[in-house]
Amino acid sequence: MAMRYAGKYPRNRPVPAVESTGVASLLRIPGATSIMLYVALAAVTYAAWEQLWFQAARRRTGGKPAVPGPTHVIPLVGGLVRMVMDPYGYWENLRQQAMGGGSGLSYDSLVGKMMVFLTDADKCREVMAVNDPTRMMMTLHPSAKNILGPNNLAFMHGPEHKAIRKSFLSLFTRKALGSYVVVQDALVRQHLAAWLAKDEGAEREIRDDVRDLNQQTSQQVFLGPYLDDPAEQATFSRAYSDITLGFLAFPLCVPGTAVWRARQGRFYVLRVLEKAVSRSVEHTRAGGEPRCLLDYWTQRCLEESDAADAAGEPRPAHCTPARMADAMLDFLFASQDASTASLTWCVTLMADHPEILARVREEQQRVRKGDWSATVDGDTLAEMSYTRCVVKEVLRYRAPAPMVPQLALCDYPLTPEFTVPKGSLVMPSINAVAMQGFADAEAFDPERFAPERQEDIKHAKHCLTFGHGPHYCVGKEYAINQLTLFLALLSTACDWERRRTPDSDKWLYLPTIYPADSLVTFKPRA
Incomplete structure (x- = not known):
């Protein structure tokens, strides 16, 4: 038996066409078309709301002009595409807007978030010093907790953070730093010899060679005899590289992605570090003298x-093996990218300024008396005052970490006329601050740090290379020693030239800044 038709209209009667005028009638169209129209309407509505919200958020009171930035933000993505495609141009544009507007502020949208860019030295220092979970905290990257873990020092605050930083003081005493220099000396010489033997006289991009030198130096200084299995060391280095690459990838942590590999790399690195901590405890309990940074810290933690x-x-x-391993990972991470960038800048800037390199060599002759094979120790390094000035200028002129991102956790009153909305990113620009205050700040001039001028003291508020506030870099002197020793040994072992290109004055963001190219030819110094 045929089923009776239960619809509203008889079978043979045509269904009237749907009216085509008016939004209401359009939304009555059934199926996929209707869904697409709803989605399109929602997107248009959101885009319009987003424009209005950003226009309101950038306003300043007291009759002051709005915070400089785009008149209309790109819906949803904001400046993300340009930041990825042309990071140098993107950040330089924000810097120019902030400096040109006179307020030290500029803004953009970044995936729907407001991002406030700061170039005013006082305001940069202010936000970096907050470190309060109710007001503002340092933030690294959308994937940072996946990659580095929730116990990383960058995410710490309050009494626990103060306690662990206090325990680090024993790692950077004069005695400890002097013992590290001897290890650094041997490894730098080893790598320089390999550079000279590798494709002698051929031009090459030096960045990866510098990274390898710095990575091995950090591992040996920090972990010493506890990373003594060659196979384990090779896997450790690969896992650490995966951690670094995770910060350059799209923030998606699922199997197969770079962030996932970075997370797995962390798990492996922490297992090796926990084992190293246990061996260090055993060595220290048995009365052994410190042989690496980990031993100095184990000694302190046991006390x-x-x-x-x-x-x-x-x-x-912080005295458990797991938390000590977390902290050692932080030391490795902090020392790797920033110091690799600065070592690369040392090579390129000295090639660009041969008159300064000549003075470095004059000082090396005076201090080391032509005995280039003798190990440089802490006392010898301390006599290299001009070389140290050059290193300080490298760090000022091209601060490796260009920004220290902060996340506003409340509506934060940045100035009397402008409040940063809750959830916004605040980006203090270390490099922009360093190009203010100093005499002829755009010039590369190591003499500014000489005792006669002492610009680092006179313009201390503009010296933010090592941070400010609760997260000030505890390894500052270690980093300066590493760069000073490298330049001392490089200047006496090698001659080198840099081939400049139209991009040579631009920067790469990886995520610390490097020269856009560092194409160098080395040869042994006669």
Whole structure:
């Protein structure tokens, strides 16, 4: 039996056409077309709302002009595409807008978030010093917690953060730094010899060679005899490279992605580091002298733990093997990208300024008396005052970490006329600040750090290369020693030339800044 038709209209009667006028009638069209129209309407509505929100958010009170930036933001993505395609041009444009407007502020949209770019030295120092989970905190990257883990120092604040930083003081005493210099000396010489033997006289991009030198130096200084298995060391280095590459990838953590590999790399690195901590504890408990940075810290942590036990108090949270491994990962991460960038700048800037390199060599002759094979120790390094000035100028002129991103966790009153909306990114520009205050700041001039001028003291608020506030770099002196020693040995072992291109004065963001190209030819110095 045929089923009766249950529709509204008889079978043979045509269904009236749907009216085509008016939004309401369009939305009555059934199926996929209707869904597409709803989506399109929602997108248009959101885009219009987004424009209005950003126009309101950038306003300043008191009759002041709005914060410089795009009149109309690109819906949804904002400046992301340009930032990825042309990072140098993107950040330089924000810097020019902030400096040109006189307020030290500019803004853009970044995937729907407001991003406020700062070039005013006082305001940069202010936001970097907050470190308050109710107001503003440092933020690294959308994938940072996946890559580095939730216990990384960058995410710490309050008493626990102060306690662990206090325990780090023993790692950078004069005695400890002097013991590191001897290790650094041997490794730098080893790599320079390899550079000279590799494709002698051929031009090459030096960035990767510098990265390898710095990576091995960091591993040996920090972990010493505890990374003694060649196979494990090779896997450790690959895993660490995966961690670094995760910061350059799209922030998606699923199997097969770069962030996923970075996360797995962290797990492997932490397992190796925990094992190293256990061996260091055993060595120290047996009365062994410190042989690497980890041993110095183990010694300190055992002293703190024993004191807590004697007082009947809980041991410090940072003294467990797992938390010590987390901190060692942070040291490796902090020392790798920033120092690699600065070492690369040392090579290129000295090639660009041969008159300064000549003075470095004059000082090396005076201090080391032509005995280039003798190991440079801490005392010898301390006599290299001009070479140290050159290094400080490299760090000022091209600060490796160009910005220290902060996340506003409330509506933050940045100035009397402007409040940063909650959820916004605030980007203090270290390099923009360094190009203010100093005499002829755009010039590369190591003499500014000489005792006669002391511009680092006179313009201290513009010296933010190593940060400011609770996250100020505890390894500052170690980093300066590494660069000073490298330049001292490089200047006496090698002659080199740099081939400049139209892009040579631009920067690469990886994520620390490098010369856009560092095409160098080395040869042994006669």
